[in-house]
Amino acid sequence: MAIDMSQFYQVFFEEAAEHLSDMESLLVEVDIGTPDPEEMNAIFRAAHSIKGSSGTFGFNDMTEVTHVMETLLDMVRKEEAELTTDIVDACLDAGDVLRNLLAAHRGEGEADREAAADVSQRLEALCQEAGRSSAGGAPAVEPVRTNETQAAASGGSHYTIEFLPTDAAGRDAEVMENLHQELSAMGRLEVLEAGEGGQCRLRLETSTDRDQIVALIEFLAQDGSLAVTAEGAGDADATDEAYGFFGDEPSEPAAEDRATQGGDEAYGFFESAEENAPASESGGDADGAYGFFDPPQVASDASPAIVQDDADGKYGFFGAVEAPAADTPPANVTSIQSGAAAEASAPKAERAREKAPAKSGAKGGDSSIRVSVEKVDQMINLVGELVITQAMLQQSASDLDPVVFERLMAGLGQLERNTRDLQESVMSIRMMPISVVFSRFPRVVRDVSRKLDKKVELKLSGESTELDKGLIERITDPLTHLIRNSLDHGIESPERRRAAGKPETGTITLNASHQSGYIIIEVGDDGAGLNRDKILSKAKERGLNVTDTMSDADVWQLIFEPGFSTADKVTDVSGRGVGMDVVKRNITDMGGSVEIESMTGVGTRMTVRLPLTLAILDGMSVAVGNETYVLPLNYIIESLQPETAQIRTLSEYGHVIQVRGEFLPVICMHEVFGIPGAQTDYMKGLMIVVEAGGNKVALFIDALLGQHQVVIKSLDTNFRRIQGISGATIMGDGQVALIIDVAGVIALSRGPAAMAA
Amino acid sequence: MLQQITGSSPAAMGVDVAQDALGAQEFLTFTLGEEEYAIDILRVQEIRGYDAVTRIANTPHFIKGVINLRGTIVPIVDLRLKFNLSDVTYSEFTVVIILSVAERVIGIVVDSVSDVITLGAEQVKPAPQFSSSVEGDHLKGIGTVDDRMLIIIDIERLLLSPSMGLTEGSVQ
Numbered sequence: 001m002a003i004d005m006s007q008f009y010q011v012f013f014e015e016a017a018e019h020l021s022d023m024e025s026l027l028v029e030v031d032i033g034t035p036d037p038e039e040m041n042a043i044f045r046a047a048h049s050i051k052g053s054s055g056t057f058g059f060n061d062m063t064e065v066t067h068v069m070e071t072l073l074d075m076v077r078k079e080e081a082e083l084t085t086d087i088v089d090a091c092l093d094a095g096d097v098l099r100n101l102l103a104a105h106r107g108e109g110e111a112d113r114e115a116a117a118d119v120s121q122r123l124e125a126l127c128q129e130a131g132r133s134s135a136g137g138a139p140a141v142e143p144v145r146t147n148e149t150q151a152a153a154s155g156g157s158h159y160t161i162e163f164l165p166t167d168a169a170g171r172d173a174e175v176m177e178n179l180h181q182e183l184s185a186m187g188r189l190e191v192l193e194a195g196e197g198g199q200c201r202l203r204l205e206t207s208t209d210r211d212q213i214v215a216l217i218e219f220l221a222q223d224g225s226l227a228v229t230a231e232g233a234g235d236a237d238a239t240d241e242a243y244g245f246f247g248d249e250p251s252e253p254a255a256e257d258r259a260t261q262g263g264d265e266a267y268g269f270f271e272s273a274e275e276n277a278p279a280s281e282s283g284g285d286a287d288g289a290y291g292f293f294d295p296p297q298v299a300s301d302a303s304p305a306i307v308q309d310d311a312d313g314k315y316g317f318f319g320a321v322e323a324p325a326a327d328t329p330p331a332n333v334t335s336i337q338s339g340a341a342a343e344a345s346a347p348k349a350e351r352a353r354e355k356a357p358a359k360s361g362a363k364g365g366d367s368s369i370r371v372s373v374e375k376v377d378q379m380i381n382l383v384g385e386l387v388i389t390q391a392m393l394q395q396s397a398s399d400l401d402p403v404v405f406e407r408l409m410a411g412l413g414q415l416e417r418n419t420r421d422l423q424e425s426v427m428s429i430r431m432m433p434i435s436v437v438f439s440r441f442p443r444v445v446r447d448v449s450r451k452l453d454k455k456v457e458l459k460l461s462g463e464s465t466e467l468d469k470g471l472i473e474r475i476t477d478p479l480t481h482l483i484r485n486s487l488d489h490g491i492e493s494p495e496r497r498r499a500a501g502k503p504e505t506g507t508i509t510l511n512a513s514h515q516s517g518y519i520i521i522e523v524g525d526d527g528a529g530l531n532r533d534k535i536l537s538k539a540k541e542r543g544l545n546v547t548d549t550m551s552d553a554d555v556w557q558l559i560f561e562p563g564f565s566t567a568d569k570v571t572d573v574s575g576r577g578v579g580m581d582v583v584k585r586n587i588t589d590m591g592g593s594v595e596i597e598s599m600t601g602v603g604t605r606m607t608v609r610l611p612l613t614l615a616i617l618d619g620m621s622v623a624v625g626n627e628t629y630v631l632p633l634n635y636i637i638e639s640l641q642p643e644t645a646q647i648r649t650l651s652e653y654g655h656v657i658q659v660r661g662e663f664l665p666v667i668c669m670h671e672v673f674g675i676p677g678a679q680t681d682y683m684k685g686l687m688i689v690v691e692a693g694g695n696k697v698a699l700f701i702d703a704l705l706g707q708h709q710v711v712i713k714s715l716d717t718n719f720r721r722i723q724g725i726s727g728a729t730i731m732g733d734g735q736v737a738l739i740i741d742v743a744g745v746i747a748l749s750r751g752p753a754a755m756a757a
Numbered sequence: 758m759l760q761q762i763t764g765s766s767p768a769a770m771g772v773d774v775a776q777d778a779l780g781a782q783e784f785l786t787f788t789l790g791e792e793e794y795a796i797d798i799l800r801v802q803e804i805r806g807y808d809a810v811t812r813i814a815n816t817p818h819f820i821k822g823v824i825n826l827r828g829t830i831v832p833i834v835d836l837r838l839k840f841n842l843s844d845v846t847y848s849e850f851t852v853v854i855i856l857s858v859a860e861r862v863i864g865i866v867v868d869s870v871s872d873v874i875t876l877g878a879e880q881v882k883p884a885p886q887f888s889s890s891v892e893g894d895h896l897k898g899i900g901t902v903d904d905r906m907l908i909i910i911d912i913e914r915l916l917l918s919p920s921m922g923l924t925e926g927s928v929q
Contacts, residue, residue, distance in 0.1 A: 673814035719832040736811040
């Protein structure tokens with residue numbers, strides 16, 4: 001068993017983790033009073049999928065928890081029970097327990113069986129409560145696994161299945177036993193030849209699609225030995241077009257009937273709809289009324305009878321979706337299939353992920369694949385080299401006569417375009433929206449604020465900001481800690497907020513943006529702010545080198561000292577092991593920095609700056625003296641040739657230039673970087689108006705050289721960060737050019753000016 | 758201080774040095790002005806000419822800038838400037854030794870590279886103690902081959918010392 005299944009475990013783990021996080025984010029968002037049926041369905045489906053696949057893989061502890069949860073969710077979904085905060089809480093906790101169990105199965109950490117039992121009981125109690133209160137009476141909780149034959153009610157095709165088990169499968173009685181279980185879950189199974197050491201012959205009466213049976217057995221059978229033959233259809237109505245994959249549940253005869261009657265276009269549940277691509281096509285003809293998530297239908301879903309009629313021209317999604325509610329086996333089938341697809345299991349897993357969110361339709365198909373990050377990285381590096389080589393070629397060719405070498409030039413032009421496109425698409429592979437990280441915070445805020453009895457609202461913005469996958473993984477923990485910190489130390493209790501004349505509900509804002517080649521993530525709160533005196537006295541207590549005249553910024557940085565805490569008491573929120581020093585270290589390790597701004601009584605804002613690991617930017621190369629610098633294009637507003645009348649002297653502050661009514665400070669690049677031999681006469685050089693961090697300035701340079709796409713190479717790798725320089729790049733001629741960090745240059749230029757003033 | 762120097766006799770130099778069973782190890786020797794220096798051969802990645810260095814503003818004068826070493830940005834330090842030698846010129850014969858230290862690649866400019874020699878334990882004497890020099894830290898010992906005197910330096914410690922300004926948090 002282990003031999004055959006272990007390779008699919010990974011798929012299951014990933015899939016289950018995805019379902020769990022989907023479920024969690026949906027649960028957190030759900031509106032308790034008036035839950036969106038679509039969302040409830042999505043939550044239910046996630047739970048259902050986890051249950052199904054965990055059962056298949058024999059992780060019964062997970063199956064047990066999800067089973068109860070699923071039953072409860074099913075009742076809510078069918079509006080037999082009202083959604084309450086208790087239910088959401090219990091489900092969220094169950095999600096945590098499942099995560100723990102999942103980690104344990106992965107071999108990471110210990111499974112907390114007690115918690116699992118607790119949460120199961122809690123869910124069970126809620127189930128019963130809900131069952132009592134609901135007028136119609138809920139369906140009884142079915143046993144987790146039903147092995148009895150079930151197809152009788154529906155009728156279906158008779159299949160004879162013959163195959164030679166693989167050596168591994170044949171030896172292991174458990175494998176065969178499992179297979180029999182899976183098959184009997186599909187319909188009525190007769191074992192004609194048990195296959196002790198040889199041929200297996202089974203007879204199965206089921207409405208399940210033949211392909212699914214094949215997929216299930218495929219990986220147990222020796223190559224080419226599998227034969228599944230239909231003996232003739234039982235009930236033509238049911239089998240012809242009834243993709244009512246789950247339509248044969250005796251526990252839900254109504255649903256099954258629906259699937260059968262509406263069979264013409266009733267696509268049943270997600271899996272079958274996908275597995276039967278031709279069916280989907282034919283569905284397209286049907287009245288054109290997909291009604292998949294048709295809101296009116298959703299609304300009417302409460303009374304199944306309507307759905308039944310609707311099913312004719314529609315996909316009958318909700319009609320069919322109810323059927324699987326009561327039982328596991330169909331989902332088992334699903335996951336076995338994805339397992340059985342063996343090498344192709346990766347795409348399947350992706351598909352499974354796509355299925356999970358309610359809004360993804362049944363379009364399916366092999367629309368995505370899983371690839372290891374190393375492969376992507378390797379590709380990115382290679383493309384980076386390609387870009388440099390292409391630039392070198394371009395440079396060499398620029399000396400040639402374009403008339404004589406016309407075809408070469410055309411080819412190079414083509415190469416440039418292709419390289420650029422290739423580079424863009426390759427880079428985008430590794431980039432993920434930060435919403436992947438942000439999406440977990442509503443839960444964190446919800447849990448922690450409850451624990452602390454605070455009212456907090458989380459506002460997210462800039463979720464679509466993309467950053468490198470590697471950074472995404474590493475930024476999650478530090479950000480979580482910053483948010484917990486804001487919750488615990490930043491936001492005050494409702495009473496204190498009221499007393500301070502603020503709204504009772506505190507606000508935590510989380511914002512991500514791109515800025516000067518960095519990703520900026522801001523965690524802000526409108527809480528009490530940092531207490532300067534408290535921090536200073538604490539620092540003195542700890543023997544840190546501090547003075548009362550330190551700048552605020554320096555004082556705030558003290559909270560990143562190891563073991564530093566101004567909390568009067570250690571709560572279980574702040575005592576979670578990861579200290580602010582670890583946050584700082586993690587971020588510094590990524591080449592980033594954390595800045596704190598705080599005002600007593602108004603709030604605190606922590607700004608995390610992270611560099612883009614490997615990125616490509618559109619840059620303008622500029623000449624200053626005989627040196628070349630690259631100015632990121634996105635900072636440039638315009639460039640102009642200054643006229644004498646535009647330049648004014650502003651005593652010791654230097655010069656300003658008047659551009660369209662605005663006076664902008666002039667920063668001479670050759671002064672900032674100490675470049676000898678540069679143009680010093682404003683009339684003979686160029687001004688480039690740039691904007692960074694809300695500051696608009698004019699940079700004085702000698703000349704513009706051209707626009708390139710450059711690969712950012714970090715200076716830190718072998719060297720260190722230099723103020724005013726965000727990185728380096730290799731130009732077409734192989735020379736290194738430095739990339740200007742506009743914000744840094746502005747800061748540099750202000751240094752001396754501030755001192756002079 | 759004393760302890761550090763006696764502690765850095767070849768027998769105690771540890772695993773980061775190429776040693777054979779007899780305690781002999783290989784060094785790359787180079788000259789800076791009148792003096793001959795020796796560094797652990799295992800730290801040396803390659804030797805190349807001095808070419809196309811991009812200057813970096815606001816760095817110490819002995820950091821010449823960065824070069825493109827097959828796609829990697831590598832800082833170049835002129836040891837002649839660092840050691841305050843008077844005669845510093847750059848020509849096509851100026852040599853850069855590319856070193857690999859502490860997972861960084863750093864190039865150093867020297868007057869010339871001499872040869873690779875093997876020094877036995879008995880050929881290495883502890884470095885004399887300099888009264889006030891904290892910089893003396895990177896001296897590992899004095900090697901003698903015939904009448905040549907080689908100053909054996911711990912190049913990793915030298916390059917990573919804060920006064921070099923090559924690493925994060927170092928003074929400029």
